[in-house]
Amino acid sequence: MAHKKPALDARNRGYPALSAMFTDDRTRGTDVRPGFAAMLKFLRKNCSSTCIVIIDDITRLARDITVHHKLRAAIAATGARLECPSFEFGDSSDDILVENLLASVSQHQRQKNGEQVRNRMRGRLLNGYWCFSCKPPAYEFARVAGQNTLLRREPIASIVTEALEGFASGRLQTKAEVQRILQDSPRFPKLPDGTVKFDRATEMLTVLNAGFIEYLQWDVSIRPGRHQGLITYDTYQRIQRLLNENTKTPSPR
Known part of the structure; x- marks a missing residue:
């Protein structure tokens, strides 16, 4: 899924121009994501060619570790490859550890933000x-x-x-x-x-x-x-x- 500067990211990595760009406005703590669903549909339709999904940051995929891996698996199931200019996805134990740590930190930040919003709202109610x-x-x-x-x-x-x-x-x-x-x-x-x-x-x-x-x-x-x-x-x-x-x-x- 592309966000801030997907075309530039693609050119810097030597890829052809973007075929499509998908965005989601909903919270990334859920897998109910219309933009992501539309992207999967596009990937399945174009599975005969090699597709690369570019996200500008690992936090753009999900802010929940369970959802992160669910979406990762959904992309892999289409035969596409996930890439990010700020992070190298890999299959080694060290790569997986770092990915899990970053996904966990992202989840913690989302939960912390939610707690702060809830506390402010509760304060107004009080x-x-x-x-x-x-x-x-x-x-x-x-x-x-x-x-x-x-x-x-x-x-x-x-x-x-x-x-x-x-x-x-x-x-x-x-x-x-x-x-x-x-x-x-x-x-x-x-x-x-x-x-x-x-x-x-x-x-x-x-x-x-x-x-x-x-x-x-x-x-x-x-x-x-x-x-x-x-x-x-x-x-x-x-x-x-x-x-x-x-x-x-x-x-x-």
């Missing part, structure tokens, strides 16, 4: 800021006092408030009725087919809409958020009690 790109439809991100903060998005916020308060008061008795209210509102965002899925109604019943933050996967217990709630925390608690009561109510026989 401080009451929602830090994920996924957000309720009634909110939008905006810069407030230098921080990326959730702000109410009207008129959607008012529509959701009405639906949630209706459920808490008993006027809407099921999640299906909440879904129907959202479906019938012309200003609530719909899917391309014009519908509001049941899961969307379930997403409305979260503590985020009460102005609080919680993310138990990262040990972030419930705490006040830096955003305005669509409903009060008391209303949220009543909704949770109603949901628990409905779960415990036996189905009619």
Whole structure:
């Protein structure tokens, strides 16, 4: 797979001009790689000729040692040869040791970067800021006092408030009725087919809409958020009690 200066790398090694160039934007910690899959398809189609795959650095192949060897094997299975201007691939025990060490270091760097990103995001959650790109439809991100903060998005916020308060008061008795209210509102965002899925109604019943933050996967217990709630925390608690009561109510026989 070619990246920064593949044509120059090819000329420096005395190879003819590149036949094709493939790139991947996805994380190199996985083998689910559209660009790599397209390259393998190209190699199999041209297996009658000698193909050389040039990567500008060993880390460009994978940042996971298991994935590294899986992709190496996939390239070899097509009959192609893998080369890199900054590393000589070889079959001796010393060559394999160095390759494994470099792949392991690359994996460690990816994992370390992931830990640092996670720690920064967890720190923002602990401080009451929602830090994920996924957000309720009634909110939008905006810069407030230098921080990326959730702000109410009207008129959607008012529509959701009405639906949630209706459920808490008993006027809407099921999640299906909440879904129907959202479906019938012309200003609530719909899917391309014009519908509001049941899961969307379930997403409305979260503590985020009460102005609080919680993310138990990262040990972030419930705490006040830096955003305005669509409903009060008391209303949220009543909704949770109603949901628990409905779960415990036996189905009619």
